[in-house]
Amino acid sequence: MESKGYNRFRVIFAHVLLIILSFLCLFFFYILIVNATRPHAEIQKGFSILPGGYLVTNFKNMISDGTYPIVSGVINSIIVAGCSAALCTYFSALTAYGLYAYDFKLKKVAFTFIMAILVMPTQVTAMGFLRLITKMNMDDTLFPLIIPSIASPAVFYFMYSYLQSSLPLSLVEAARIDGSREFRTFNQIVLPIMKPAMAVQAIFTFVGSWNNYFVPALVLETKSKMTVPVIIALLRGADYMNRDMGKMYMMIATAILPIIVVYLFLSKYIIAGVALGGVKG
Amino acid sequence: MKQKNKKVNYSKWGYIFILPFFLTFFIFSFIPLVDTIRYSFFQYFRSGLKWIGPNFVGLENYKSLLQSDMLRYAGNTFILWIIGFVPQIVISLLLASWFVDARLKIKGQQFFKVVIYMPNLIMASAFAMLFFALFSLKGPINSILISWGVITETTPIDFMGTALGTRSLVGVMNFLMWFGNTTIMLMAAIMGISPDIFEASEIDGCNSFQRFFRITLPLIRPILAYTLITSIIGGLQMFDVPQILTNGAGSPNRTSYTLIMFLNDHLKSKNYGMAGALSVYLFVVSGILCYITYKITNDDDPDGSKAAARKRKKMERRMK
Structure with a gap:
């Protein structure tokens, strides 16, 4: 049998690794969302933790882009x-x-x-x-x-x-x-x-x-x-990077986020479906 | 079969119901496949506005492909795949066995599952574009590293300037996109193992390492093999991520240029002969992989017991 201390160590280790992995999965999307709400000039200056107030402008610029x-x-x-x-x-x-x-x-x-x-x-x-x-x-x-x-x-x-x-x-x-x-x-x-x-x-x-x-x-x-x-x-x-990065981030967000939103609502069924696909009939 | 004297025959409905599938397959996959194989033996390409060929050249396209950098691109594809796959399978096995381990009592299991599966649904091309923006010279990753004092403002890290950097980025993206999926599949497989076995091992004093290596791993071997083969097939098709990340160039110096990017360039430049021959090479390789997958998914003798019984019977007969 394993000692209680060892099991405790395993519990902590498992949770730490899970949190790191979840952070990795979410971190990039967080930056994406933040930068989609900021103007080009600000994005070029550097990174910010908080979203900006440029969401609507970026969105308008995006849909009017011919x-x-x-x-x-x-x-x-x-x-x-x-x-x-x-x-x-x-x-x-x-x-x-x-x-x-x-x-x-x-x-x-x-x-x-x-x-x-x-x-x-x-x-x-x-x-x-x-x-x-x-x-x-x-x-x-x-x-x-x-x-x-x-x-x-x-x-x-x-x-x-x-x-x-x-x-x-x-x-x-x-x-x-x-x-x-x-x-x-x-x-x-x-x-x-x-x-x-x-x-x-x-x-x-x-x-x-x-x-x-x-x-x-x-x-x-x-x-x-x-x-x-x-x-x-x-x-x-x-090489769109140098023109309007706010708009570019907005476009990437438009490509990714609708699927994510639907996924969050249906995640229970989707994950069950993945598990079913793995188990052979 | 069951009621032979009943004269109603429904078999024609079987054919009618499966007809759309096979008709579609025939038109959109089979005819293209035959066409692809046919033109692989021809010199047939567009040069400017003029078409050269088709002239029959036998195996010339196949030969010149072998003399080109194709094998190097195959190597690239393999490296990009393995960088993502090794951490993926290790982490997935670890997470899957943790999730089903009652003694660990992982808190927020549903939350973690939802989060780690999420990247699998993301558009690979948009994800690659995002990584390109994040890891560029003036991108957020460099600016975070500068603000932490890891690097100075004058020497940002050129992630996509080195072979190792680009390949690692592709590997990280593939890892992030697939480890959640693999975890959930392996979890389902581990949950399929009878809890009696685990209980018995516990009573016999088995520790968690022994349990993992002696019980869990051998029992989920078929699904592990399935994961491996489908992942290789997926790796062979690797395109979206390196294509967008490097703008189709596989830079630096074509070190992250994959086989499908090579095929894509031949298709775009309308070199049908070469594209055909390359497709046939890919077809043969994926055909072999398909065959192995077929063997695994249709294995009616997964633990080898039937084969063993057959062998014993043979031996007994010989003894007589």
Whole structure:
């Protein structure tokens, strides 16, 4: 057995390390928020612990900036992330249900195939993807950022595991006896059961799509069509630091904070979702 | 299968339900993949406004990539990944085992979990831009260090001027973004271990070190392997953070220039032949990693007991 003193030492050590790590996680965002509320000249002079009174001015400067259209960026990002989340969760649930509830010849092959491509990076097909969407006249539009999310192996796997644990096939059988058609069974009986899984995956897909930079940077060329990460990258490219840092910090805050605010409200469900993803079905 | 005499056949609905997924995959992933592989054997690039090719050149692109700095960039990618991964896995294991340790009674557990997971949701490109601003010569970090008297006003630290500095910054960012996620996953795995085992070890006089190394670690080995492989795949795709931090240059002297940044430059300059060959290299490597992940997630024999039983049966048969 361990002595009481040793355990006490461990308790203190654990708490100290946790506080240091939490400080690290929060510190950078604190500086971000503080600097987003200060004017350019003051930021250049040095760092301050307290926020300044320049928040509204920085915000006004940001939304009236024609070179870096962050407002249209936010709207585009919301469209792309929202549509991706909706399509991805609905069709992943549909695919999972199709493979879970029906017996057919290629069932095993289809399942194995999806599991095999579970963690395949999208970058390896980026070149062919760009050529394809150019041929389809979809380059410089938002469609190529939305439609491919219908096929998301990881989300499918999550849905499939969820179905295994929460949908008894007898329920589907009972619906059939009551004369429900297959699509109706899915939309009105299966989907409500899958609501918790779909909510979690919708959040993750939304965040993933909101933050996505690689493909949008290759696809989008017109400034008015750019999503937020592409505009942030433009700032870096133009060496924006020397012009108006207050506005720049404000733009970074606009990219980061909406997600954080939503996260703080839903953190319980999100963390539970991460834990579920880690435990194999 | 279950009711063969019942003549209603639902199997067509299975195909209908999975059709959208496979159709989308076929159009937006499979066709591009075939196209990518095809052009990897061609000389095909844009020079000014003129297109050169496509001319079939066989394995020429693959060869010239090997002679280029590709392997050095692969090394960079690996270094950037390992700088973030080692502290990430150590800290995550430590935190996860603390969180589930009843004797420690961590206060404010929910708060800590919420805070350490938060950076995972942050836009990597904006996070990198933030770090670029914070660690620049006139940035807040330098001004804090000056006010503490660590450095003088005339000699601010040029964090992004040295290879070590830039690489460390990328490593710190990757660490911050991923350790919370890993902690929560490992925690779920440790909580899956039967409490009986821990109780029995306690009665047998096991201390916390022994418990961690002899019980916890071996029992969560599958999820550790999964974390490792998915992290390697993530590392292979590293792009946003070094791209934005160094403005695509991987400066200084391309020491933080990753493979995907290399691919991105070929795609931007429309050198389709080279981009294709590089993609195929990446495809082969990630294919191997995918296969290992598949083996881990679909392992029906995680502790080796089935294999052992099969072996014994074979032995017995031979004895006869």
